[in-house]
Amino acid sequence: MSTSSPRPTSRDVAKAAGVSQATVSLVLGDKWRGRVSPRTADAVRAAADRLGYRPNLAARSLRTGSTRTALLVVPALTSDFFAQVHLGAAEVAAEHDFGVVLYPSPEGIGPARDPFSSARAALDGVIASSMAAEALTGLQRGGLQGGGLPLVMLDSEPGSTPAAGTVNLAIADGIRQVADHLLGLGHRRVAHLAAAVPSWTFDERAASLTRALTDAGAPPPTRRAARLDVADGLRAALELLEAAPRPTAVVCDDDLLAAGAYKAARRLGLRVPEDVSVTGFDDLPLAVALEPELTTVRLPAREVGAAGMRALLAVLDGQDPGTAVLPVSLVRRGSCAPPPSG
Amino acid sequence: MSTSSPRPTSRDVAKAAGVSQATVSLVLGDKWRGRVSPRTADAVRAAADRLGYRPNLAARSLRTGSTRTALLVVPALTSDFFAQVHLGAAEVAAEHDFGVVLYPSPEGIGPARDPFSSARAALDGVIASSMAAEALTGLQRGGLQGGGLPLVMLDSEPGSTPAAGTVNLAIADGIRQVADHLLGLGHRRVAHLAAAVPSWTFDERAASLTRALTDAGAPPPTRRAARLDVADGLRAALELLEAAPRPTAVVCDDDLLAAGAYKAARRLGLRVPEDVSVTGFDDLPLAVALEPELTTVRLPAREVGAAGMRALLAVLDGQDPGTAVLPVSLVRRGSCAPPPSG
């Protein structure tokens, strides 16, 4: 063993296999069919293996102009939802020999910094959640590849962004399933614990709920907005539940807010679901930790990530992925019951 | 405006500023003092600005052999704890013009795949949680930069790995605080709901708890292991709480497991904390969503990430960061009370 070898290059492999560097590139790039004999190809692969050769990605990127890497812009990493989105995207990416780098937009790393200082690698494209919109403007300003990086939006208002592709969730349908469930149980006074986050997905939840209720002849929901944490959810839920007449059900924009609603109910001496029904959104792990377990809307987070990555790959391939809409489903657990009589 | 310009290079900037490419490199690389006049430097910067120049990172990496990028290996993204670790690491990295790329080790992206297919960029170093140990072996095998990438371990048994640096949590102290709290309240029959994850941090929790109890003259804890989710925590907690004599307190290795313990207690008709005290570990957002709010051990997740990054930077700078140990603190909430008399 010599002193820690300085990492073999394709030329080293070529020398070891008795061929030229060009041949090594052809063989390992899987472009050799009809241009290199199988015997030689095997020899090259054997030599590469023996030397433990790994291509220098910087050199490759420099040469090809592509990095086979996508940036995934999410509002924060502190969410199981986006963890799953990332997983889905990474899986599809891996199948296509692509990589995914995360950029968690807001807190901590200030918006003042260049988003790309985080993802130092050059990028081929961007997948962005609409919840991280403010980071996106920085992205476009930062420009990177001369300004126009292919962009796929997740859960964004159709046509509102200059994205090359969009992957949406059937939010309206999910809310309608919630509303139908509650209406079917007999509820009519429904409150809406909304997320105070400027994003299409939450605007859509609010609009859909109002529509679903009024379509059924029920009054529109009372509404309070809260930041996406338990404490602020508690505060806002208290306001909703202390109104007269008291709502018999609280529809929450997020499971975290629903946890706040649980606490509010308990503080007011109300039982869930006997005195007040509660629904969530997202089906986080938290949903089954609560007592009673939370009836919520499950979002196919992994599929969102996977579809986003597929859309981006399509764009890079010159196609138009258009807008995909993924179905969501109501998960009925123990947090809803008929309203108390009277 | 010409048709979407093909992205300016340093040579374009040079032409625009009327200097050579080398000068551009010097100025923008901030190495011009004493070698380029301030006037020229300003002109270069102005030209770069005007053209919207961004250096090609692939070319830079190829030239310098460094990417200013670290890989952060975590067991899964589905954890608020590691989300915070990432945040802390990214902050420190940004201060030093470094980037951080995440590699979530297990599920989904199979261990068979090369860890670096995810982080396509070449790397300067690795920060790894001990919980992702199996991915690490793949890392070492994959080798990348000829095998020996600087490595910093998080929460790993001192001296067990060939890491150049280590950042640990004062786990033993945290457990002792929990134990002292419970002992002070009068508990003596304590159960341990352990995490079924092969990692030093959990081994340490178990050993420390046993030590703390026996040191105080109490019997060692009964113990069950569970996977890190609510459902399996529930299962194991039921086993613990159905034993006779029933333990009066359950110490959990993780807040998620504590949520399982809550459910087990409720299922057995036991109240928390009147009939059984419960403690968690990690202080996840979940901890305050539970009723009663969970007494748990807060880990300085962000500081762990920050310290890990600092240690890695020190290693890259040729120094020896040694082992840092970060303090943890008990957060007293409503889930502990004196044991029921009798």
Place this chain on the structure above:
DNA sequence: GGCAGCACGTTATACGTAACACCTGGAGGG
């Protein structure tokens, strides 16, 4: 007045890869 030396740059090169254009020896056709 000549020469050292500095201030201010420039020229040239290498990093490792991919891919285009070219070469060569032998088989097969006329």
Place this chain on the structure above:
DNA sequence: CCCTCCAGGTGTTACGTATAACGTGCTGCC
């Protein structure tokens, strides 16, 4: 017997950057 053609490669270049090595004119000093 010569020409063509193809399989099976090779030589060369460029990607954009950082940096070592090398000019040049001017100032000041003896």
